[in-house]
Amino acid sequence: MNMNELMQYVTYLVAAIGVMAFVVSVITQVIKEMPGLKNIPTATVVVVLSLVLCPVALVALLTWQGQAITWYMIFACMIAAFVVALVSMDGWERVAEIWRRTKYSEKK
Known part of the structure; x- marks a missing residue:
């Protein structure tokens, strides 16, 4: 596998x-207005929706x-579902923050 193929898969x-x-965000916004789901925390709804919709x-x-x-x-889809839930709840800023913290930085 060359670097172009790897980058293509990462892009996908x-x-x-x-x-x-x-x-997941759109469906969460729609179903959170239903009478039975108003008392359930939004984060729980997002995680459950991600774990159902991704597979x-x-x-x-x-x-x-x-x-x-x-x-x-x-199995990989279930792990990716948690990433989807994270992005749905906190947006790309949280993912970018995690990336910045784990990225190699040269200290002088």
Whole structure:
């Protein structure tokens, strides 16, 4: 795998996280106004929605592409669902802050 392919996959991953975060945010805003869900914390609703919608989207995508669904794809999707929930709750600023803290910086 060369660097161009790797960057292409990273771009797809970031785009997928952004789209899923948008979908989760919109659905959260719609269903939080329902009478039974007003007392539930918004963060809980976001995490549950992410954990449900991300695997559903992955299964739909893999079915559409005609690829086999394996256990490690579902496992990786569950981990990605927490990233989607994080982005949905706190936005890209929190993700950028984590990136900045983990990035190598040369101290002089």
